[in-house]
Amino acid sequence: MNSNLSLLEVKNLNVSINENQILRNFNLTINKGEIHAIMGPNGSGKSTFSKVLAGHPAYTILNGDIFFKGSSILELEPDQRSHLGIFLAFQYPIEIPGVSNEDFLRLAYNSKQKFYNKPEVDPIEFLTIINEKLEFVNMSSLFLSRNVNEGFSGGEKKRNEILQMILLDSELAILDETDSGLDIDALKTISTGINNFMNSSKSILLITHYQRLLDYIKPTYVHVMQDGKIIKTGSSELAIELEVKGYEWLK
C-alpha cells in the first residue's frame, strides 16, 4: 500500500450504539483520486459507518482506528474533522428555522478559512463566491435567502448538501444516500456537481442502494457491506450484478 496516496484508512473498526454492535472488524482504505461505493441491504451498517467517520457523538468506538491523512482522528471533534477535510452529505439534512442559508453557508466557509489562518470573507465577497458555486448545482440565488433546508423539497435538500460540499471543497466527501428520493433530472444535476468536484487529489465515498447513480458517477471500487463489515469488493461491474441478483447470493 502506498501511504502517500491513501487518504483514509480504517483498521479493524468495531463500533456500537446503545450496547448494540454495528460495525465488526471493519477495514477500508481509500486512496486519493478514488471513488468507492458501498452498497448493501438495509441495516448492514452503511450509514453508521458514514457518521462514525464524521465523529457523530452517539456511537462508541470499541476498538480499531481511523486514520485520515496518516493520523488517527478518533480523538477529534466533528468540527475538527470537518476542517481537516471530511465532508458528510447527510441522508436527511436538518432544517434550521430562522437561519438563512446564506448566513449558514458563509459561517461554514469562514470557519474553515479561520482554521487555515486565511482571511474571512465579508457578505459581499461571499456572494461572488457562492453565486459561482450555485451554477454547479443549478440553483437560483433566491434560494440563499431561505432558511436552511426549511420547506425545501427532497431534491432541494440534497442539492443544498452538494452545494456545501463544493463550497467547502473537502478532500473526502461521504455521500450518504444522496441519490435516494431524486427524480432523474435532479440525479443528473447532482451527478454533474459531484463530477465537477472530483479530481485526483480528492476521494469520494458513495453510500447507495441503487446502481443508477453509478451510471453517472463511475466508482473505482464497489463494496458490499453486510452485518457490519465488507463481505465483497469488486469493480463497477459488481454493482450491475447486484442490481440483477440482489444480495442473497453473497451470503
Place this chain on the structure above:
Amino acid sequence: MINQSNKILNTNITKLVNKTYAYGFSTDIEKDIITKGLSEQTVRLISKKKQEPAFLLEFRLKAYKRWKQMSEPEWGYLKFPQINYQDIIYYSAPKSQKKLKDLNEVDPELLQTFEKLGISLTEQKRLANVAVDAVFDSVSIGTTFKDELSQYGIIFSSISEAISNSPRLIQKYLGSVVPIGDNYFSALNSAVFTDGSFCYIPQDIICPLDLSTYFRINDQNSGQFERTLIVTEKNSQVNYLEGCTAPQYDTNQLHAAIVELIVFENASIKYSTVQNWYSGNEYGEGGIYNFVTKRGLCAGTGSKIAWTQVETGSAITWKYPSCILMGDNTQGEFYSVALTNNYQQADTGTKMIHIGTNSRSRIISKGISAGKSKNSYRGFVNILNKAYGTRNYSQCDSLLIGHSSNANTFPFISVQNSTTKIEHEASTSKIGEEQIFYFLQRGIEIEKAIELIISGFCREIFTELPLEFAAEADNLLTLKLEGSVG
C-alpha cells in the same frame, strides 16, 4: 473506551448556557431606609416621606386593606418558599440633602452606576434618540430630555413628580386599568409603590423620541415596587422601552410592579421590555422574584397596543402583559421571548380580552428552557358576546436545551359569539444532537451553532423590538450564550 464525544457535547452545552451575570455588582451609597415590615404605619410613612396628596394616601390604605384580605395566587406553575412580607424593606432611597434641580446634581456614584449599566444620564453621553427615566431602588433619580419633550406637551417624569405636578391626571388614571384588588401583587404594589414612570402624550402628538425607564434594584433587603402609567390621547403615538437589572445576592428580592397603559382613539403604544433581573446562581440560590401586572386598555376606536418582552432574568417570573380591547377595530399584540436556565422558573403569557367589534389580537410566544428550568406559557383569549368579527392568532413555540429542562403551554380560549376566527399553533422542539452535529460537520463550532439556532428561533420577536433594544436583546442572549451572531 467510553463515549467521550457525547460527554463533551453535553458539557459544552451546559457551559455555554451558564455564563456569568455582568450586572451583579452593587453600589455602596448612603441610604434613607425605613425599618423592615409592612403595616398600616409603613404605608402612611411611605406616603409621608413622599409628601403625597390625601387621595393617594387613601388609595394606598384601601389597597393595604384589600391586600390583607387576599392570599398569594397558587395557580402558576411555580414552586418557591413562602415569601415573608414582614422581612422586606419597603422604602430605600439614596440619601440626598436637598431636592435635585437637574441631573447634574445627582450623586456621581449613582450616575456611574447607570453608566456601568450602559445607561448614560449625563448631558454629553446620553442616548441621542431615547429619553430615560432611571429608577434606583425606591426612587427615580433622573429623567433625561424632559424639557425638550415638554415643548410638545409631552409629560415624561417619575411618577412621584407627576403626583405632585399633575395630580388630576394621576387621580383620574391610576388604578383605572389594574384595579387595586385585581390580584395579590397589584394590591401590594398599590399600597407600597415608591416610584416609577409617568408618561402623557397629548392629542395628535407622535412622540419624537423613544421613552425608556431603567429599573435598578440595589439594596439586598428591599423590595422594589414601581408603577408605570402611560396615557396616550387621540391620534398620538409612543414607543416605550423598559430595562431592568439587579446585583447578585444569595437571598431573593421581591419585585412587584404594575404597568398601566391607556390608549384613546387611533392612538398607539408599543411597549418593549428587556428583563434581566439577577436570576440566581447555578444551584438556584438567590435571584429576583418578579411578580408583575401589566395591562393596557384600548379605550378608543382603532387604538393599538403592542407588548414585546425579552425575559431572561429573575428566579421567578410571573407576568402576563394583557390587552383589553374595548374599542371597535382595536388591536392587541404580544411578542415574547422567555429564556430560562439553571433553576429559573417562568410562568408568563398574555390575556387578550375582546370586547369591541372587529378587534384583533396576535400572540407570538417563544420559550427557551435550559438547565433544570421550568418555562411555561399561559394565555387567555377571551372573546365576549358583542365582539363580532374578531380575530385572534396565537403561536407558542418552545425550545428545549439539554435533558432536564421543562416547557409547558397553557392556552385558555373562551369564545362567546360565532363570528370570531381563532387560530392557535404550538410547537416544541429540542436542540438535539442531530442539529448540532449538522453544524459541527460543517466546521461551525458548538457555541456559534447554539447561538444561531436560538437567534433563528427568536427572529420573529427581535424584529419587533426597537433598534436600540434589538441590539441589547442580542447582547443579552450573547451574554448567556457567548459568541457573536455570524
